[in-house]
Amino acid sequence: MTLKSALPGRLAGRLTSFLRGPFSNRNFDTGFAMFAILVVIPLLGVLLSSPDLLRVGNSSPALPPSPDHLLGTDVLGRDILAQLFVGTLNSLEIGLIAAAIGTAAGAIIGFVSAYYGGIVDDTLRVLTDVFLSIPSLMFLVLISALVRAVTVEAMAMIIAIFAWAWPARQIRAQALSLKEHEFVYMARLSGMGSFELIVRELMPHMLQWMIANFVNAFLSAILTETGLSILGLGPQTERTLGMMLWWALNSAAMYRGLWWWWAPPVFVLIFSFFSLYLMHAGLEEVINPKLRGR
Amino acid sequence: MAIPAKYLIERLAIFALTILVSVTVIFLVPRLTPGDPMSVVIARLSEMGGLRGAEPMVEEYKRMFGLDKGLLDQYVSYVREVMRGDLGYSIVHFPATVSDLILQAIPWTIGLLGTTTVLSWIIGTLLGALAGWSGESKLQSIFSSAALFLYIVPYYIFAVMLVFLFAYALRLLPASGGYTAGLVPAFTLDFAMDVVQHSILPASTIILSSLGWWFLSMRSMITTTKGEDFLLMAEAKGLPEGQILWRYAFRNAILPQVTGLAISLSRIVGGALITEVVFAYPGIGSLTTEAITTLDYPLIQGTVLIIVMAVATANFAIEMIYPLIDPRIRHGGE
Amino acid sequence: MHDGVLEVKDLTAYYGTGSNPTRAVEKASLGIIRRGEVFGIAGESACGKTTLALSILRLLKPPGHIRGGEVRFDGTNLLELGEEEMRLIRWKKISYVPQSSMNALNPVMRVRDQMSDCIEAHEGRQSNEELDNRIGESLRNVGLSYEVIRMYPHELSGGMKQRVAIAMATILDPEVLIADEPTTALDVIVQRGILQLLKEIRDRMRTVLLITHDMAAQAEVSDRVAIMYAGRIAEIGKTESVFKDPLHPYTQLLIQSIPQLRARAKLAWIGGLPPDLRNPPKGCRFNPRCPRLIAGTCDVKEPRPAEVEPDRFVACHLYGD
Numbered sequence: 049m050t051l052k053s054a055l056p057g058r059l060a061g062r063l064t065s066f067l068r069g070p071f072s073n074r075n076f077d078t079g080f081a082m083f084a085i086l087v088v089i090p091l092l093g094v095l096l097s098s099p100d101l102l103r104v105g106n107s108s109p110a111l112p113p114s115p116d117h118l119l120g121t122d123v124l125g126r127d128i129l130a131q132l133f134v135g136t137l138n139s140l141e142i143g144l145i146a147a148a149i150g151t152a153a154g155a156i157i158g159f160v161s162a163y164y165g166g167i168v169d170d171t172l173r174v175l176t177d178v179f180l181s182i183p184s185l186m187f188l189v190l191i192s193a194l195v196r197a198v199t200v201e202a203m204a205m206i207i208a209i210f211a212w213a214w215p216a217r218q219i220r221a222q223a224l225s226l227k228e229h230e231f232v233y234m235a236r237l238s239g240m241g242s243f244e245l246i247v248r249e250l251m252p253h254m255l256q257w258m259i260a261n262f263v264n265a266f267l268s269a270i271l272t273e274t275g276l277s278i279l280g281l282g283p284q285t286e287r288t289l290g291m292m293l294w295w296a297l298n299s300a301a302m303y304r305g306l307w308w309w310w311a312p313p314v315f316v317l318i319f320s321f322f323s324l325y326l327m328h329a330g331l332e333e334v335i336n337p338k339l340r341g342r
Numbered sequence: 343m344a345i346p347a348k349y350l351i352e353r354l355a356i357f358a359l360t361i362l363v364s365v366t367v368i369f370l371v372p373r374l375t376p377g378d379p380m381s382v383v384i385a386r387l388s389e390m391g392g393l394r395g396a397e398p399m400v401e402e403y404k405r406m407f408g409l410d411k412g413l414l415d416q417y418v419s420y421v422r423e424v425m426r427g428d429l430g431y432s433i434v435h436f437p438a439t440v441s442d443l444i445l446q447a448i449p450w451t452i453g454l455l456g457t458t459t460v461l462s463w464i465i466g467t468l469l470g471a472l473a474g475w476s477g478e479s480k481l482q483s484i485f486s487s488a489a490l491f492l493y494i495v496p497y498y499i500f501a502v503m504l505v506f507l508f509a510y511a512l513r514l515l516p517a518s519g520g521y522t523a524g525l526v527p528a529f530t531l532d533f534a535m536d537v538v539q540h541s542i543l544p545a546s547t548i549i550l551s552s553l554g555w556w557f558l559s560m561r562s563m564i565t566t567t568k569g570e571d572f573l574l575m576a577e578a579k580g581l582p583e584g585q586i587l588w589r590y591a592f593r594n595a596i597l598p599q600v601t602g603l604a605i606s607l608s609r610i611v612g613g614a615l616i617t618e619v620v621f622a623y624p625g626i627g628s629l630t631t632e633a634i635t636t637l638d639y640p641l642i643q644g645t646v647l648i649i650v651m652a653v654a655t656a657n658f659a660i661e662m663i664y665p666l667i668d669p670r671i672r673h674g675g676e
Numbered sequence: 677m678h679d680g681v682l683e684v685k686d687l688t689a690y691y692g693t694g695s696n697p698t699r700a701v702e703k704a705s706l707g708i709i710r711r712g713e714v715f716g717i718a719g720e721s722a723c724g725k726t727t728l729a730l731s732i733l734r735l736l737k738p739p740g741h742i743r744g745g746e747v748r749f750d751g752t753n754l755l756e757l758g759e760e761e762m763r764l765i766r767w768k769k770i771s772y773v774p775q776s777s778m779n780a781l782n783p784v785m786r787v788r789d790q791m792s793d794c795i796e797a798h799e800g801r802q803s804n805e806e807l808d809n810r811i812g813e814s815l816r817n818v819g820l821s822y823e824v825i826r827m828y829p830h831e832l833s834g835g836m837k838q839r840v841a842i843a844m845a846t847i848l849d850p851e852v853l854i855a856d857e858p859t860t861a862l863d864v865i866v867q868r869g870i871l872q873l874l875k876e877i878r879d880r881m882r883t884v885l886l887i888t889h890d891m892a893a894q895a896e897v898s899d900r901v902a903i904m905y906a907g908r909i910a911e912i913g914k915t916e917s918v919f920k921d922p923l924h925p926y927t928q929l930l931i932q933s934i935p936q937l938r939a940r941a942k943l944a945w946i947g948g949l950p951p952d953l954r955n956p957p958k959g960c961r962f963n964p965r966c967p968r969l970i971a972g973t974c975d976v977k978e979p980r981p982a983e984v985e986p987d988r989f990v991a992c993h994l995y996g997d
Contacts, residue, residue, distance in 0.1 A: 194637075579766065585797070
């Protein structure tokens with residue numbers, strides 16, 4: 049029986065048992081539900097609303113919330129709710145891309161480092177530590193200011209420059225501890241080849257950790273992007289939650305009492321941070337049962 | 343009590359590399375991006391009123407930037423100047439030197455971040471210890487949820503909320519600045535009071551947002567320590583509860599907290615960039631950001647260099663002290 | 677006739693509340709424990725010995741809680757005392773040496789400070805000189821040198837830590853010392869020393885409650901021994917009698933399973949597993965594994981302890997009841 053022929057059925061089975069863990073955890077479920085809201089509602093909002101709402105001068109400027117504009121308009125007459133929908137999706141997109149790149153790159157580096165050991169490990173570890181000890185926010189500010197990222201994707205790339213370091217360190221540590229575990233020795237003794245060992249024995253455990261790392265990286269990426277955007281260094285032409293805040297602050301929204309401009313992004317941001325944190329906490333509890341019910 | 347050689351070499355390598363990489367990046371990035379630094383200078387000069395008589399100045403800048411030399415030569419002379427402690431002149435604030443500007447800004451940052459970090463550590467740790475000790479209770483859950491909220495929400499969001507609440511809605515505190523514009527800095531009580539008034543909001547922002555973490559981690563440490571055998575022994579010895587909490591539980595649980603504080607302090611100079619900008623607080627974070635957004639290259643290079651050096655040195659110092667505290671690291675490995 | 681110092685009657689302690697608590701200790705009675713004797717409590721791991729010991733001192737932590745019974749010390753029922761009164765009794769009258777004393781010492785305090793704080797907690801502030809003298813003597817009594825006084829726990833070996841714990845437990849000269857597995861995790865030579873110490877405490881007319889599954893230690897040190905199984909007391913009697921002539925089927929199997937140095941008998945063991953204490957068997961808790969089961973009685977009715985000879989108790993339907 050080859051591995052290939054057994055795959056589909058086993059894969060489905062493996063997938064369900066794999067997913068059962070996280071979804072049985074209360075923290076994860078709450079976080080996931082919140083996150084789902086965060087994705088679905090803006091998506092629907094964008095699909096169902098007219099793009100005109102985002103045009104400058106679409107409506108009178110600085111209107112408070114009304115049935116026409118549920119969250120009012122900004123100083124350029126653009127509907128705020130529409131901006132909120134687009135902004136949320138863009139912020140999430142940046143988080144997704146940066147986290148994906150960061151976790152993937154970090155996983156490769158961490159894994160290679162742990163698996164090969166020796167000089168490879170030493171070099172990669174020093175490299176990772178250097179990236180970790182550099183105050184990343186400052187360099188990101190520098191790079192963003194000079195590169196003047198215009199698109200969401202470019203922004204995500206910039207954030208990814210530093211996003212890989214923490215996953216690399218975590219995954220290296222996890223891979224190292226797994227390497228020493230008895231079941232790896234047993235597998236070796238039973239004659240398993242290296243690749244098979246990696247895929248069948250190590251990967252399933254690592255996968256859980258990597259997903260937890262991914263969620264963490266996601267949260268961190270959105271935090272970073274928002275921080276940079278508040279300074280005005282985010283994607284200039286596209287809307288993200290952070291950029292909305294920057295526009296609001298720069299147009300003296302607070303001074304003019306335009307609370308409906310800056311308060312909604314703040315709320316959505318807090319909401320997303322909580323959702324990601326809960327998911328991450330839930331995943332950690334599933335992976336490490338000792339943490340349950342702390 | 344010797345520090346193992348391998349560990350020492352590694353840490354030194356990281357320290358040196360961090361600084362080297364940072365210096366190189368700071369040097370390269372501005373020069374690699376589209377746009378010639380000189381055009382920025384010229385644009386600024388023309389803003390200030392005409393290019394007449396600017397020729398010698400432009401030449402001077404060219405020479406300062408070494409733009410008449412090749413890239414490698416520029417790098418070498420840059421490194422040499424840095425080693426000499428000469429960070430050059432700021433373009434925007436000419437004739438102020440970069441060093442002057444930095445030296446002016448640093449006390450503000452260290453003052454603000456130093457005190458707030460220590461304060462929030464003390465408050466968070468004490469409250470967390472009490473919460474962990476008292477165990478499950480309504481009050482404890484409320485505090486813990488509050489701490490969680492403080493931990494998750496980033497400090498710049500707090501900044502926004504606090505500014506709104508106290509500066510605009512209630513009009514109690516000034517929204518920005520280190521001191522009221524127009525006042526001349528002096529060592530008088532009035533000036534000091536003014537400074538304090540201006541630092542309340544930035545300080546509160548930082549204290550609030552870091553409080554959460556200290557609370558949660560101390561609470562968790564005390565809870566873990568409560569389950570230890572020597573705590574049971576302390577109770578079996580018939581010691582009064584206060585003694586058990588402070589001499590047995592607290593003294594053991596505080597060790598990782600102190601390490602955390604040390605790490606936090608090491609990040610002071612590089613931290614709170616956004617808070618300073620949001621509050622227009624004249625610290626090094628503001629200076630750096632201003633430098634970057636005005637493309638004042640010498641100032642950018644200077645501030646980033648100083649910040650990186652401060653953080654790297656502090657990190658290195660902590661890493662050297664670690665093995666003295668934790669015997670496990672002394673014997674190599676992680 | 678020795679006088680009684682501690683009496684444990686029908687002590688019951690569970691872990692957890694609700695519908696299915698773990699019934700760790702069920703109506704355990706040790707009878708009257710005398711002054712100047714070593715009273716052993718023997719049994720497999722997780723049979724409830726430690727829970728019993730902690731209950732006596734009311735050190736049981738949630739979700740553990742005492743459900744009922746009496747613990748009489750000096751005439752007073754300890755289970756009815758207020759927290760502050762109990763605190764005064766702890767250590768001064770009844771002290772405790774926990775399992776794995778390696779972890780019982782505060783890592784950030786020197787030996788001296790850990791020993792002086794309990795002295796001062798019970799006897800008020802004293803001069804440093806007096807404290808040093810008393811502590812020094814206490815350490816000498818357990819065979820440790822004076823230098824130990826200023827050391828930190830991590831500077832001591834396992835055996836030394838155990839001795840420090842015993843020194844700490846005896847420094848106030850309590851009437852009862854409860855020693856919980858004092859010799860586990862120590863090598864045989866150190867074990868011997870510890871057991872010798874316990875005997876010396878007994879010789880000073882103080883009482884020792886020796887809790888251990890190590891039957892050899894029981895045989896060596898204890899004057900009387902109680903056999904505990906699944907939270908219940910199976911048998912109590914003079915050590916010699918219990919070992920030479922065990923009455924309860926569990927005790928019989930236990931004694932048989934001790935490897936003999938000289939006899940060439942096959943190694944015996946007790947078949948089956950200890951019961952899940954959340955759902956203990958009906959009737960006698962040993963009945964599923966008992967080779968002398970009386971169907972209809974043993975699996976229905978709980979056996980109550982009966983005094984089959986003077987000072988010899990068994991809780992088994994085969995005797996009395």
